[in-house]
Amino acid sequence: MAKQEKTNAACAWQPKETTSSPFSKRFSTGELPVEPNRYRLIWGRFCPWATPIATMIDYVGLDQVISKGVIYSLRHAGVDDNWFFGKGDEKDPVLQTTSLRENFEKADPNFTDRPTIPALVDVKSGKVVNNSSQTIMNELAENWKAYFRTDVADILPEADKAAILRMADTIVKDITSIPGKIAGVSSQEAYQQLANQYFDRLTWLDQHLADRPFLMGDHVTVPDFWLTTSLIRFDTVFYFQSKLNLKPLTAFPNLWQYAKRCYQIPAFKQNTDFQAIKEHFFMVSDAPVESIDRVLPIGPDESKWMD
Structure with a gap:
């Protein structure tokens, strides 16, 4: 019998960032030059940690100076x-x-850990220079503004930087990271604590969005990339697989309208692949499917995102 593929072998948990790592270089410190056509973002169409960055790159126009590999x-x-x-x-x-x-391994010949995405790669050397999701997002949002399209509002304006980054941290802590943590729990109590944290935050966000189109006001900012990506995966996979089934996304009226509003923006839509999301989190690998847990579900109906 073929080796059973484990669900939690799918999207690798994000590594802890260390300042001594060869994978933690930054533009803000001068370690990395802000140089067009020098870097390539490696991401996965399924990944809740990499997709926000891929979406942001397209949204602000950095796709003209930073390439993406899938x-x-x-x-x-x-x-x-x-x-x-x-x-x-x-x-x-x-x-x-x-x-x-x-x-x-080009960056660290002694590398023995699990490679993670996103990974920002220096094309000249082929070395991964950063693999921290939030660091890559924030560094690009703050240090590459000279290459942003002129027809989009600033996604990380200096005057609101602290509040925007606090909101992004909240989304990552209470929404993005929860399914990965649930995959590793070993008790009912641990699961319930994480599930409650998740739905308490969804309830708060639903109220927060009652009087504004986006998280921080009238235009897209950094946390919107995080939240929309996570909401799409909540609706498509995590409601079922992670037992985050207290309420569906559609039961949060403001959040649901917000998610659809963001999805209609070209950069969000073109970086959303429902099939890849389901394949990755349910099938996990390309080994023959021999158990129900790896069978792709027929739903949910994706057409509701177009209403």
């Missing part, structure tokens, strides 16, 4: 400690590597 949405059968750029031995067309581990 990993294969499924693990290779029997391999749960690497990401690949295709089902077989396909190479990333820019980096010319077949797996993300190769790019981590």
Whole structure:
């Protein structure tokens, strides 16, 4: 019988950032030059940690100066400690590597951990220079403004920076990170605490959005990329898989309208792949499907996002 694929082997938990890591270089410190066409974001269409950055890049126009590479949405059968750029031995067309581990090892020859996404790669060297989701997002939002489109409002204005980053931290702590934490619980009490944290925050956000179109007011800012990405995955996967089923997204009227409003923005829609999300979190790998937990559900109905 084929090796059983574990659900929690899907989207790897985000690593703790350390200042001594070769994967924690920043633009704000001068370690990394702000140089067009120098960097490539490696992300997964399923990933709640990488998709916010991919969406933001397209939204502000950084796609003209920072390229994006997409990993294969499924693990290779029997391999749960690497990401690949295709089902077989396909190479990333820019980096010319077949797996993300190769790019981590270029930065650290002694690297033995699990490669994670997102990963910001220096194209010149092929080295991963940062793999912290929030750091990459905030560094790009603050240090690459010279390359933003002129027809979009500032997603991290200096006057509101502290409040915006506090809101983003809240979304990441109480929404984005909860399904990953639930996957690792071993008691009813731990699950209920996390589930309550999640739904308490959804209730608060629903009230918060009663009198504004976006989280911080009348235009998109950094936390909107985090929240919309997570809400889409809540509706598509986590309501079922993570037992976050106290209420569906549609039961929060302001949140539901907000999520659909954001989804209609081209950058959000073009970086949303419902099929890849379901394949990754349910099938996990490309090994033969031999159990119901890895069968793709027929729902939920995606057409409601277009209403």
